[in-house]
Amino acid sequence: MTLRKRLFDIAFALLLLPLLGSFCLVIAVILLLTQGRPIFYAAERMRGAQTPFRLWKFRTMTVVAEDAGVSGGNKACRITPAGRVLRRFRLDELPQIWNILKGDISFVGPRPPLREYVERFPDIYADVLRNRPGVTGLASIHYHRHEEWLLSRCESAEDTDRVYCSRCIPAKARLDGIYARHASVAFDLMLIGRTIRHVFR
Numbered sequence: 001m002t003l004r005k006r007l008f009d010i011a012f013a014l015l016l017l018p019l020l021g022s023f024c025l026v027i028a029v030i031l032l033l034t035q036g037r038p039i040f041y042a043a044e045r046m047r048g049a050q051t052p053f054r055l056w057k058f059r060t061m062t063v064v065a066e067d068a069g070v071s072g073g074n075k076a077c078r079i080t081p082a083g084r085v086l087r088r089f090r091l092d093e094l095p096q097i098w099n100i101l102k103g104d105i106s107f108v109g110p111r112p113p114l115r116e117y118v119e120r121f122p123d124i125y126a127d128v129l130r131n132r133p134g135v136t137g138l139a140s141i142h143y144h145r146h147e148e149w150l151l152s153r154c155e156s157a158e159d160t161d162r163v164y165c166s167r168c169i170p171a172k173a174r175l176d177g178i179y180a181r182h183a184s185v186a187f188d189l190m191l192i193g194r195t196i197r198h199v200f201r
Helices: 003-035 073-078 081-088 096-102 115-120 122-128 138-152 157-182 185-200
Strands: 040-048 051-058 106-108 134-136
Touching (some): 003 185, 040 115, 073 157, 134 138, 138 157
Parallel strands (some): 106 134
16 A cells, blocks of 8 residues: 555545544444444455455444354345345444554555455466455445445355356456556546445436
8 A cells, every 4th residue: 555545544534534434423322222232243354365454344244153154045044134134235244443543445446355265366367465344445336336236146155156256256256456556546536436326326
C-alpha cells in the first residue's frame, strides 16, 4: 500500500467515523433487541500469504459451531430477518471501518480471502494480494450479485466450494488484476462512488 493511499484511508475514515459510529450504534441496538448476542462476527481473513487478521462485521446468521467456508444456498436458512436487510444494503460491513483504521484493509481493493483459498490457490492470491484488500472494489461492484446468484443455487457445502473455486475465484481475480493496473486515489474515489450508487440502486 502506498503512503498516499494509506493517508487517504485514514483521512476518509476519520471523516466518516462520527456518522458511521452513530449508525453502527443504532444497528447494534436493533440487533441486540431482535437477535441477541453476539452482535458482531469476527472471521479470519488474509491480507498476505502469511498475514491473517480478524475482519469485523455485524452478525447476520444464526451461530453454529465450527462454521467455515463461503456462504451458499446451504446456509441461506441461517440468515436472520435483520441479517437479510443488512446484507441487502451491505450494512453488515460497516464495522470494517475499524479494520481500515488499523491498516488491515483499505476502502478499495480485492476482498480479503479465507486462508484455505489462499493456501489452495497460492499463484492466484500471490497476485491478488499484492494490493491491500478492501471493503469494495471492481470485483465487489461488478461480480458480487452474480456470485450471490451462483452460490445461492448450491445445496451443499461441497457444491458451494466447487462453484466458488471454479467460477468465482478466477472471475474475481481477473477484475482484481484490472484494478491493480489502474490503482490510484482518484480511481478509488470513483469506485467508492460507484459502490454507493450500486447499493442504493
